[in-house]
Amino acid sequence: MLVLFLNGPNLNLLGLREPEVYGRTTLADIEVRVRELAAKMGVEVEFRQSNWEGQLVDWIHDARGIFAGIVLNAGAYTHTSIALRDAIVAAGVPTVEVHLSNVHAREEFRHRSMIAPVCRGVISGFGVMSYLLGLEAAIVNGS
Numbered sequence: 439m440l441v442l443f444l445n446g447p448n449l450n451l452l453g454l455r456e457p458e459v460y461g462r463t464t465l466a467d468i469e470v471r472v473r474e475l476a477a478k479m480g481v482e483v484e485f486r487q488s489n490w491e492g493q494l495v496d497w498i499h500d501a502r503g504i505f506a507g508i509v510l511n512a513g514a515y516t517h518t519s520i521a522l523r524d525a526i527v528a529a530g531v532p533t534v535e536v537h538l539s540n541v542h543a544r545e546e547f548r549h550r551s552m553i554a555p556v557c558r559g560v561i562s563g564f565g566v567m568s569y570l571l572g573l574e575a576a577i578v579n580g581s
Contacts, residue, residue, distance in 0.1 A: 446513035507576030
């Protein structure tokens with residue numbers, strides 16, 4: 439089984455950007471932890487990050503027929519992107535939305551997700567554990 443992890447804008451700055459919100463863990467650190475868990479579970483993962491909405495849309499489209507599931511941290515696009523929402527629907531690949539922080543404990547504009555209604559579920563507020571739980575959820579939903 440192959441699971442695609444997609445990370446949106448500014449996630450390349452994890453560890454540096456707002457450490458009081460996101461902590462000091464980098465995206466590379468998260469990838470290591472996810473790969474360790476995936477290996478124990480006999481699952482392969484692929485990690486990608488882009489600050490460009492269109493690139494994320496293309497990767498979601500390309501996942502069709504290749505990946506059993508997608509774990510998506512769309513960053514700020516979570517709250518604004520109808521394009522990502524439509525791509526998830528069009529691709530038909532089971533998708534799990536994840537966030538490091540608890541978006542509902544933050545600014546009001548972060549309380550609404552454009553993609554949540556078309557995802558299998560949402561995991562938010564558990565730091566790195568959100569990604570690990572996302573992997574488990576993707577496996578359950580992708581099998």
